[in-house]
Amino acid sequence: MRLSSFLSQSARWGRAALALGGTLLLTGCNLNFWRMDGHQSTIQVDGPVARSQLEVFYVTCWVTLVIFVLVGAVLAYATLKFKARTADDEHAEPPEQSHGNPLIELSLIGLSILALVFIAVPTLKAIWFTYDVPEEQRDNAYEVTAIGYQWWFKFEYPNEQIDGVGPLVTANELVIPAGRPVRVNLRTVDVIHSFWVPKLAGKVDMIPNRGNHLWLQADEPGYFWGQCAEYCGDSHAVMRFRVIALNEADFADWLSREKAPARTLTQTAAAGEAPKIQFASFKRNEYGFSEKWDANAAVPPLNHWKQQQFPLQNEDAALIATGRRLFTEKTCAGCHTVRGHEGLGITGPDLTHIGARTTIAAGLLENNPEQMARWLLHPDAVKPGNKMYTTGYIPNNITLTQDEVSALVAYLESLK
Ligand code: HEC
Ligand SMILES: [Cu+2]
Missing domain, CATH: 2.60.40.420 (Cupredoxins -  blue copper proteins)
Structure with missing residues (x-):
């Protein structure tokens, strides 16, 4: 082998070893x-x-x-064993064949x-x-x-x-x-x-x-x-x-x-003010899960699910009532059931207790007011081709202002 080809060969191996070592090092940090x-x-x-x-x-x-x-x-x-070792070997007779050995x-x-x-x-x-x-x-x-x-x-x-x-x-x-x-x-x-x-x-x-x-x-x-x-x-x-x-x-x-019908809030039971939703923070195609879902999370997923069963603090009864009205006005009720309330549709997921679930959009987003708002504003950006958008928002010409979204979110999250 000539020196130059030897050098380029060994450089290639060196790079490969480096890449492998780097990968091992990086993934090594991740025990999972x-x-x-x-x-x-x-x-x-x-x-x-x-x-x-x-x-x-x-x-x-x-x-x-x-x-x-x-x-x-x-x-x-x-x-x-049968490798050609010298130039003569190249032209040697093949070794004895054992083909047909029963x-x-x-x-x-x-x-x-x-x-x-x-x-x-x-x-x-x-x-x-x-x-x-x-x-x-x-x-x-x-x-x-x-x-x-x-x-x-x-x-x-x-x-x-x-x-x-x-x-x-x-x-x-x-x-x-x-x-x-x-x-x-x-x-x-x-x-x-x-x-x-x-x-x-x-x-x-x-x-x-x-x-x-x-x-x-x-x-x-x-x-x-x-x-x-x-x-x-x-x-x-x-x-x-x-x-x-x-x-x-x-x-x-x-x-x-x-089994209980949807929760209805009375004005006296809750008169808080829901925290403002950060509409500016939504990015396209970014999964909405927090570190809570990590395997080593401080809150294990099952506990997170249990916490989700309780109503949010600062429930705003007036806002929730507006959300409930919008749920019908914006045709949501035609596709979604909210048992005990106006929703009667069956082409979309049952929302009677949506607030108590940990995910929305079929396990894609974490269920919290921010992600719920993101889903209602731009279902198509979250989930390409989804039927809520293609057979609901587009033909019914549904557009929602940020205030309307906030009210709908308050309503949906109150459905524990
Ligand atoms: C044309 C029927 C239709 C209309 C109208 C509609 N939706 Fe939906 N909705 C769906 C479908 C279908 C899905 C499931 C989408 C998916 O995950 O692929 C869905 C999903 C959802 C989810 C997530 C449920 C879950 O368990 O993941 C929420 C919340 C929701 N819709 C609320 C609303 C609200 C609020 C409105 C009114 C502004 C509305 N929808 C209008 C059909 C509809
Ligand atoms: Cu499928």
């Missing part, structure tokens, strides 16, 4: 990267269904790793079959296990129905009937009892979506005219991230949801709050 413990990790799981799926993943990984090492070793051996070929076939069986047995077991709630736990199972819409999720509780209304309905945050199997019926009103809560279970498609289902269980109370996992149009990537698993008492409390 190494633990693979992101919000949607399938490696750090919190329920039996996801655990059985993880086991299949590991079995497959180990089997293929063994194959990789064996094939790699044979390849390396052959490469080194012993080698049969044992390769046998080993392949063995590897497949090794993978197939746990896979089949997991398929049976994840398909439906195990027989002996059926009586204990809780049932919900998840319905996919472009681009949000509706959740129905068939066993929680409200007199004169029908089943309890909510959206984008699925609240379940912890430590109990939950059977989720999967439906869609439009295209194919897919239901996936990486730490608990998934994925199963929501297919038009086909009744799919899955089951999941959270080992302990917790707050879990979910995501539509089947491309379904413009805002598929931001069609998210949350699963909140509660202990028995908290779950019963939530059910009774959730």
